[in-house]
Amino acid sequence: MRIRFDKLGVVIAAIAAYAAFLAPFATFRANRIVPGEARSILEALPATTGPLLLAIVVAGALIALLKTPLVLRLAASVVALAALATLIGVAGSFLTPAGNTFARISPASGFWLLIFAFTLLLADVLTRLNLSPWARVGVLVVAALAIGLLLISGQWNSLSILKEYANRADSFWAEGSKHVTLALGSLVAAVVVGLPLGILCHRVEKLRAGALNVLNIIQTIPSIALFGLLIAPLGWVAAHVPGAAALGIRGIGTAPAFVALFLYSLLPVVANTVVGLAGVPRAANDAARGMGMTDRQRLFGVEFPLAFPVILTGIRIVLVQNIGLATIAALIGGGGFGVFVFQGVGQTAMDLVLLGAVPTVALAFAAAIILDAVIEMTATKRRVETA
Amino acid sequence: MKAWLPSLLRLLLVVLLVAFVTNPGWFQPLLKPLTENGAPAIYNQGSLLTLTFLHLRTVLIATVAATIVAVALAILVTRPAGAEFLPLSRSLVNIGQTFPPVAVLALAVPAVGFGEKPTLIALFLYGLLPIFENALTGLTTLPANVMEAARGAGMTGWQRLLKVELPLSAPIILGGIRLSVVISLATATIGSTVAAKTLGEVIIAGLLSNNLAFVLQGGLIVAALAVLIYDGLSAIERYTARRMGQETA
Numbered sequence: 001m002r003i004r005f006d007k008l009g010v011v012i013a014a015i016a017a018y019a020a021f022l023a024p025f026a027t028f029r030a031n032r033i034v035p036g037e038a039r040s041i042l043e044a045l046p047a048t049t050g051p052l053l054l055a056i057v058v059a060g061a062l063i064a065l066l067k068t069p070l071v072l073r074l075a076a077s078v079v080a081l082a083a084l085a086t087l088i089g090v091a092g093s094f095l096t097p098a099g100n101t102f103a104r105i106s107p108a109s110g111f112w113l114l115i116f117a118f119t120l121l122l123a124d125v126l127t128r129l130n131l132s133p134w135a136r137v138g139v140l141v142v143a144a145l146a147i148g149l150l151l152i153s154g155q156w157n158s159l160s161i162l163k164e165y166a167n168r169a170d171s172f173w174a175e176g177s178k179h180v181t182l183a184l185g186s187l188v189a190a191v192v193v194g195l196p197l198g199i200l201c202h203r204v205e206k207l208r209a210g211a212l213n214v215l216n217i218i219q220t221i222p223s224i225a226l227f228g229l230l231i232a233p234l235g236w237v238a239a240h241v242p243g244a245a246a247l248g249i250r251g252i253g254t255a256p257a258f259v260a261l262f263l264y265s266l267l268p269v270v271a272n273t274v275v276g277l278a279g280v281p282r283a284a285n286d287a288a289r290g291m292g293m294t295d296r297q298r299l300f301g302v303e304f305p306l307a308f309p310v311i312l313t314g315i316r317i318v319l320v321q322n323i324g325l326a327t328i329a330a331l332i333g334g335g336g337f338g339v340f341v342f343q344g345v346g347q348t349a350m351d352l353v354l355l356g357a358v359p360t361v362a363l364a365f366a367a368a369i370i371l372d373a374v375i376e377m378t379a380t381k382r383r384v385e386t387a
Numbered sequence: 388m389k390a391w392l393p394s395l396l397r398l399l400l401v402v403l404l405v406a407f408v409t410n411p412g413w414f415q416p417l418l419k420p421l422t423e424n425g426a427p428a429i430y431n432q433g434s435l436l437t438l439t440f441l442h443l444r445t446v447l448i449a450t451v452a453a454t455i456v457a458v459a460l461a462i463l464v465t466r467p468a469g470a471e472f473l474p475l476s477r478s479l480v481n482i483g484q485t486f487p488p489v490a491v492l493a494l495a496v497p498a499v500g501f502g503e504k505p506t507l508i509a510l511f512l513y514g515l516l517p518i519f520e521n522a523l524t525g526l527t528t529l530p531a532n533v534m535e536a537a538r539g540a541g542m543t544g545w546q547r548l549l550k551v552e553l554p555l556s557a558p559i560i561l562g563g564i565r566l567s568v569v570i571s572l573a574t575a576t577i578g579s580t581v582a583a584k585t586l587g588e589v590i591i592a593g594l595l596s597n598n599l600a601f602v603l604q605g606g607l608i609v610a611a612l613a614v615l616i617y618d619g620l621s622a623i624e625r626y627t628a629r630r631m632g633q634e635t636a
C-alpha cells in the first residue's frame with residue numbers, strides 16, 4: 001500500500017514539529033516585567049506528563065500528515081488541544097517555585113504554535129464536515145463550556161494572565177460589561193436609525209448617493225480622531241442642554257465612544273439595507289402590487305423578509321467591528337477591555353495586554369460564528385419557502 | 388450636480404491638503420479657537436509633512452506586502468494542486484477578520500518591539516483579508532466560455548493565469564486593494580499607541596494634552612488622504628475594467 005500524504009497535514013506537521021522540539025513551551029519570569037527564560041516541553045512539565053504531551057503531539061501530527069478518516073482527525077485535534085490546554089496549567093504550577101508570588105509563568109511561542117497547528121486541523125475538519133448552522137453554534141458552546149470549566153477548576157490559576165486577572169477581578173467584569181454595552185448599544189442605535197434611513201434611501205433615489213457618500217467619509221476618519229473630536233460637542237451639550245448631564249452625557253468617557261461607534265455602524269447597516277432591498281426580485285414586487293398590497297404591506301410582507309439576510313450581514317459586520325473598535329474607547333476614558341490593553345502597553349506588561357485582548361478576540365469570534373449561523377438559517381429558510 | 392463639480396472639489400481638497408501639510412502656519416487662525424490656555428494650535432513636536440510621508444510609507448509597505456501574499460495565496464488555492472486548501476482558507480480569512488487591530492498591534496509588541504514593526508504587522512494582517520477575498524472572487528467567477536477558449540487555444544496553465552485570469556480579475560483585485568488601503572490609513576494612526584511615527588502621533592498628543600486642534604488636524608489629514616486615495620484607486624479600477632471590456636456599476 002502506498003502511503004499518501006495530506007497536503008495541509010504537511011504544513012500542520014511541520015509547524016507542530018518545530019513548536020514541540022525547537023520552540024519554547026513556557027516562559028519563566030522572576031517578576032512580571034523582566035525578560036523571560038524559555039522552557040521546553042520536557043523542562044516545563046513533570047517527568048511523567050512531559051513525554052506524554054510529546055507523544056500526543058507526535059501522534060496528532062502523524063494523523064494530520066497521512067490521509068486519515070475525518071473522525072480520526074477530529075479526535076486527534078480535540079485530544080491534542082485538550083491536552084495542551086490542561087497541561088499548560090500543570091506547567092504553570094510545576095514551574096512556580098513554592099510560596100513564590102512574584103514569579104510569572106506564561107505560555108510561550110511553542111505553545112501558541114501548537115494551538116495554532118491543531119486549531120488549523122480542527123478548522124479543516126469542521127469545514128470539510130460542512131456542519132449545519134446549529135451544529136456550528138453547538139461546537140462553539142461546547143468549546144466555551146470547556147474553557148469555562150478549565151477557568152473555574154483553577155487549572156490555569158498559576159498562569160500569568162490569570163494572576164493579572166486575580167489582581168483586577170472586579171474591574172475586569174466592570175470593564176467587560178462596559179465593553180459589551182458599548183458594542184451592543186451602539187449597534188442597536190445604528191439599527192434603529194439605519195434601517196429607516198436605508199429604506200428611505202431605497203425609496204428616494206436623490207437621497208441615496210448623498211447619504212451613502214457622507215457615511216463613507218465618516219468611515220475614513222481614523223477611530224482615535226473621531227473619538228477625540230466628539231469630546232467637544234458632547235461636552236458642550238452636557239454643559240448647555242438641561243438634563244443631558246443627568247443622562248450621563250459628558251465630554252469624555254462613554255458618551256463620545258458610544259456616538260463614534262454609532263456613526264461607524266451606520267454605513268454597513270444603511271448600505272446593506274439599500275443593497276438588500278434593491279436585490280428583491282422585481283417579480284415578487286409586481287406580484288405583491290398585483291395582489292393589491294399597500295406600500296406598507298409590501299415593505300413588511302415582501303421586501304423586508306427577502307432583504308433580511310443581506311441586512312443581517314451588515315449587522316454582523318457592525319457587531320464584529322464594534323467589539324474590536326470598543327477597545328479604542330479606553331483612550332478617551334470610555335472603559336472597556338481596551339483599558340487593560342493600553343495599561344499593559346504602557347507598563348510593557350504583556351500579560352495585562354493579553355487580559356484585555358483575549359476576551360475581545362473571543363467575543364468578536366463568538367459573535368461572528370453565531371451571526372453567520374443565523375444568516376445562513378434565514379437564507380436557507382427563505383430558499384425552502386420559495387422552492 | 389454638474390459633471391465637473393466633483394473634480395473641482397477633489398482638486399480643491401488636494402490643494403488644501405498640500406497647503407496644510409507644507410505650511411500649517413497659514414491655518415493657525417482657523418484652529419486657534421479650539422485650543423485652551425494658549426496651547427499651540429499647530430502640532431509642534433514634529434513636522435506634519437514628515438509624519439504624513441511616514442504614514443503613507445507605512446501604509447504603502449504593508450499594502451504591497453499584503454497584496455503580494457494575498458494574490459499569491461488566492462492563485463495557489465484556485466489551482467488544482469491547492470484546491471484542497473480553498474474551503475479552509477475561506478474560513479481562516481473569516482476568523483482573521485474577527486481580530487481587532489488594537490489586539491494585533493499590542494500582541495506584536497513583545498515579538499518585535501515598539502515602533503514601526505508592530506504597526507506594519509497589524510496593517511499587513513488586516514490588509515490581507517479584503518485583498519484575498521476579492522482575488523478569490525475574481526479568480527473563481529471568470530466566465531467559463533473565456534476559460535474554455537483559452538484552453539482550446541492551447542494555452543498552458545501559466546499562460547492562462549498571466550494572460551487571461553489575472554488581467555480579467557484585475558479590477559476586482561484592485562477593489563480589494565482600495566478597501567485595504569483605506570482601512571490601513573485609518574488603522575495606522577492606532578500604531579502611534581505603540582510609538583510608530585504616523586499621523587496618529589498628532590491625534591494622541593491632542594488627546595493627552597486635551598488639545599482639540601491637534602486631534603482635528605491629525606484626523607482631517609488622514610481622512611483627506613483616504614478620500615483622495617480611494618477616489619484615485621476607483622479611477623484606476625474603472626480604467627482597467629473598461630480595458631477588460633467589463634461594465635462597471
